[in-house]
Amino acid sequence: MALNFHQLHIFHTVAEKGSFSAAAAAMHMTQPAVTMQVQALEEHFGTKLLNRSTKRIELTESGRMLLPFARRSIELLRETDTEMSRFTHKLEGRLQFGASNTIGEYVLPPLLVPFGRRHPNTSISLKVMNTTQIVEEIARHTLNFGLVEAPVAHPDMVSETVMQDELRLIVPGGHPLAARESVTLEEASAYPFVLREEGSGTRQVMEDEWKAKGMDPRSLQTVMELGSTGAVKSAVEAGLGVTMLSPSSVKHELALGLLHAVPIRDASFKRQFYSVRLRSTLLPIAAVAFLNFLRDRQLTDEEE
Template identity: 65%
Template sequence: MALNFHQLHIFYTVAEKGSFSHAAQALHMTQPAVTMQVQSLEDYFGTKLFHRSTKKIELSEAGRTLLPYAKRSIDLMKETDVSMSKFTHMLEGRLHLGASMTVGEYILPRLLGPFGKEYPNISVSMKVINTKQLLDEVLNHQLNFGLVEAEVHHPDVHTEAVMNDELMLIVPRDHPLAQKTEITMEEVLEYQFVLREQGSGTRRVMEEEMAKSGFDPGAMKIVMELGSTGAVKSAVEAGLGISILSQSSLKHEAALGVLAVKRIADIRFSRSFYAIYLKSTLLPISAVTFMTFLRERDLSQWL
């Protein structure tokens, strides 16, 4: 029997999760299948890798020795996929991903066309939900890969910045702030706001940046919370309030002049868009190829 990467990946996941059942869930395998693969690895090395009891499992001395090598093999496999993704133009397969609202409605539609021309044999399926829902689906193995608007902090999730963005103030074109060349946050807080709902990445970034800059998000006069960026823009255009949204979602309205898009002088809402996936997951090559595309292309030509 030869040593194989699949067994090392299973061994590493069991060690990280501290449980055969939890590892099986993370790997989409049955617990007996996980146990069998670990036993095969133990047979190969001729030694026990775990001490098992009714309550818990612990790495043996041999297991502790193997663990860093298993991690290095996983890291090397990921690096190999990234490097080789640059050459896989004839790659075939399906790219299934989730995207948070702003990314899915305004960013990815402009990028999937150029991606499709470069990789014509990859078909794309995308689910658009808010950041909190997307994280839940990744954690529950309903999605294995997603793009979100705010950094995610979770011990089981890998988060990687792949694109840059900035949030901007939007006001109706006949609003008092529309004619001003310099606007302060103090002036902005005098007006009523229409915002995205709690759980939205845009909302979270806005509130975090306000707090970092010494402004209390609780001081905002919020008259309406809406579940999509498009609804917020329509409400602002109708004069129901002002808002702060991704500049990437405002291209159409700014060109038509139906909304005034402004930068606030004493605060900058710079942010990144992030790819998220479970640390225990090895992404399919189609997903790795798409992330490489996002990182290495000049996206501004399409956005």
């Protein structure tokens, strides 16, 4: 009987989770099916791989020897999918993923069109929600992966950099800073601010850089805190203050001259966007191709 990769994947998941039931839940399988596949792998090698005498399974000596090979085989398959997806032009199936508000509402829409043209047989189901909700749905296997604004600290999840973004000072048309090529952090701090709510990714990036430059973000004259990027844009456009946002979220307003993006020359508000997925799950080829499309598109944009 030939060595079966699927059995190696199941064995690796059981070893990582510490039980057959947890592995079955993670792989969306029944517990008897998981047990049967591990037993088949033990029959293939002719040795016991797991001790089942306790509530938590333990690896035997041969199981401990096999584990790194199983892990490497999974990593190699992921790398193979990653590289080969660049040459796959006839993708089919449903791409189900989630994205945080800024990414889902402003960054992705213009990128979904060229991806759809390249892969017309792939249907896309995108849910826009907060990071906590995305992680919960990935854990329940209702989403393949998510796109978020910060790495996720979850023992069962893997976060990987996909794209880069940078916040700019956004001011209304006719503002004293609107015609400036750049300003200093101190100059920007002199004006009233309209900010996203505390805990948002955008707010966190802004405050972290303010602190890194030895300034207290609490000293800003914050006239309003709002729970969405759209609300912040409307408030700034109405002249209530200035803000820090990604230019990708105000493209329309910038084009019409309603808002202006002003670089802050003595500070950097760069941030990463991340993909997050279950550690124990292999992404479908359509998902791998889409993430590679985002990475490649980002590189092309940076070169331009």
